[in-house]
Amino acid sequence: MLKKFDKKDEESGGGSNPFQHLEKSAVLQEARVFNETPINPRKCAHILTKILYLINQGEHLGTTEATEAFFAMTKLFQSNDPTLRRMCYLTIKEMSCIAEDVIIVTSSLTKDMTGKEDNYRGPAVRALCQITDSTMLQAIERYMKQAIVDKVPSVSSSALVSSLHLLKCSFDVVKRWVNEAQEAASSDNIMVQYHALGLLYHVRKNDRLAVSKMISKFTRHGLKSPFAYCMIIRVASKQLEEEDGSRDSPLFDFIESCLRNKHEMVVYEAASAIVNLPGCGAKELAPAVSVLQLFCSSPKAALRYAAVRTLNKVAMKHPSAVTACNLDLENLVTDSNRSIATLAITTLLKTGSESSIDRLMKQISSFMSEISDEFKVVVVQAISALCQKYPRKHTILMNFLFTMLREEGGFEYKRAIVDCIISIIEENSESKETGLSHLCEFIEDCEFTVLATRILHLLGQEGPKTNNPSKYIRFIYNRVVLEHEEVRAGAVSALAKFGAQNEEMLPSILVLLKRCVMDDDNEVRDRATFYLNVLEQKQKALNAGYILNGLTVSIPGLERALQQYTLEPSEKPFDLKSVPLATTPVVEQRTESTPITAVKQPEKVAATRQEIFQEQLAAVPEFHGLGPLFKSSPEPVALTESETEYVIRCTKHTFTDHMVFQFDCTNTLNDQTLENITVQMEPTESYEVLCYVPARSLPYNQPGTCYTLVALPKEDPTAVACTFSCMMKFTVKDCDPTTGETDDEGYEDEYVLEDLEVTVADHIQKVMKLNFEAAWDEVGDEFEKEETFTLSTIKTLEEAVGNIVKFLGMHPCERSDKVPDNKNTHTLLLAGVFRGGHDILVRSRLLLLDTVTMQVTARSSEELPVDVILASVG
């Protein structure tokens, strides 16, 4: 009867939901019927349904009222009506966390689970496990063990799955049931085998060796259940991934052998696992792709869908591996299932030739309106990939994107489009103007704040450099008039950027900003006032520093420095140079292959990492008075080979006049404890070792840290690049591996480590300058130096650019790290801050003949950074 209601409900769109107007208090009142005898099973089941409905609608039941209803429900156990009993089990599960004393039904449930009625037994097991906490578990352990090996599949499955849930809070008890689970794993029933395997895996999953053994055991004997196969495939591929996926592993052989399994499900799972293994090459992919190809012509839509979806994924990284399926994919383009068709087309867009693009785009636009946002995003991703591959096609692709932008769609979809358009604009300067004007049109009617502010930021950055900047002002100012405060603030910043770069427009920008000073919102007013004052000075340097290129300091660092300043006020004005820099540039750099929706945000993490170091170092008395931490090397360098006695990794910390080397040490010998560990360092340049801060003790496998403090070279301050030879010194005390008892007597020992390099990059922090030219002018040519070098070993411009960026550790600006095709000259623009807080900018002109010739021009507000750069390049 309930079923019928549901169905009708679906058909008529909710109009006839019999539970629609339920009132909690009325339903709970009705539940008193449960106390009456004799019991009317139909009526009671209906009331229970109502209670469950309410709970599932998110209705809050107070503890008292819930408990009252629960106890009334317990009386229904005297009825033997099967439907009513099943409703009781459901109610028990739903109310187990809302009502008190739910353990009252324990004996009733154990009775049902061991009783004669098979229909009751499975559900009773599940309900019982739901109400049992770790303290009560012992009491039912015996029943659970019996149920796991019960010959009725539903009972065994229920017990196994419930055990899996119990594992979360009562691992140690459930662990004792593996023998029973093992027995269940050899069951002939496919579900029981699957569930048993699941439990076994989860009990052992923290023990790699045990998992390996389990996999090899089950793969040797073979399994009945396709579900179990699928699971083992997943476990195996996870294991492979952690092993760094060597392809000759028996695990891989197993997965590959599953491609020949008789169940489609297993075949698909294996193919999907292979495709998703990181670092899979064409050879490994081929068999997986060919089974997917077969699925493409399956009569089952689900299989076709799975196949084309997976191929689509493969095509992102290995388009050539999928070309073999092009014919099958072409057949799917007209599939009546639009999801399949979309995926087929977007896959073809990645694998097909440039000539097929127009045809495919036309095809897809014919049903774009019929597919869901999720698939539209897939289309956008495909277009974005195409733009990178065939820059010449950008006009047709852009037009397609603009059409999509104008249509209805959710945030993710619109964001994907905007991201894609922006990346096209950045790659192709010819498309900039059209792109910007379409985006302008979009923000005229854009409900997504994030997108609007993003576009405003882009307009401020790119608009002033176009031929006719004034045409964007109207769109931007409209935002100030029409939108809410976040967008208004973004618009004000964009306006200021036009004023800062374009003298003709400045007077009218000033007028507009003056109007914004009256805004209702604080932030908008503050920004307008600030920009107005800066612009009125009419100084290029100010514009560059405060409008065009924003703050590069770390925000938490600034907050702390300011707080410190207010606590200890001084005569000197606050010095922004004393604030640590943000460790990662503010603007994210997108790499080619990542899909546009996967936006990563590493900034916050990086900031906290440096924060942590700063705090740790500040706690060491020897390091007091070093000033603020300028930079910590992004990744520790290993000074030992892997799998040696001791594992030593070094992180370099740079201060204004000093460097601290932090050595994180681990002792992998279980029969030794090390004490008083230091790393002695011998520099090649005139660095001076000031002191060693030893690690007190290094017991087996417990990491410890020691430090070495050095002063930077004073006589020749440009000689910052240096090699240190390193030697670890310590006292060894032997100890008993089993008891951990340590000898009192020890002996001195030494251990030679690899050399440690300090390079110019350790003295420079990356900084993003959104407008390099303005920054270049701002710094001025007082300390400019220029030199020309020949890079004799380098054969291409890309290679040269990559090497320079890496070597100097500076930030490439205005996408100048991208070398356009078929050109033999290129200019690389780099920005950074030198230790001590001085901006350093480098312009490097490259010319490719047979080898690469490089002219380096460096500017800074001080002489030293410029000298350091030139000395290090030469």
Next chain:
Amino acid sequence: MGLLDKLSCLLGLKKKEVHVLCLGLDNSGKTTIINKLKPSNAQAQDIVPTIGFSIEKFKSSSLSFTVFDMSGQGRYRNLWEHYYKEGQAIIFVIDSSDRLRMVVAKEELDTLLNHPDIKHRRIPILFFANKMDLRDAVTSVKVSQLLCLENIKDKPWHICASDAIKGEGLQEGVDWLQEKTIQSNSGCEDMKR
């Protein structure tokens, strides 16, 4: 009670149903007693301490009993009261060999008798002085003294010595309970009159 039910019990086709609460301290033998009263093919083989309660059914010559066999462990005793309202009769089981906890049993009994859902009802109470087979068991007379049963004035009560394992003394108790329940209840009698 629906008309059909009344008819069928009038014609003796269906026995009248009675709700019984089975109370008493843990380990006193409640579950063992109830189990013994069930038809031999429905009896459980091994008996474990009850957690919460369990519902059991057995029949006497003219009644059908639905027993709420409650758990006697300390932390569950306060849950008994949830089931008082519907109880039409009470079986209270005492371990007659457990002298030490006789006071605890008395305390629980007094709390029961003073509960608002029980206090003013003429609800029959059957006491089983159980485990009479054990060597240090006291007599049922002694048990009734220790529990001050003579003070119960407003409810019919009866005490039987019993050995639940062999089943001795149980039938006597159930017969008494059947008689009292029929007396103190309307139901079928109303119809007969």
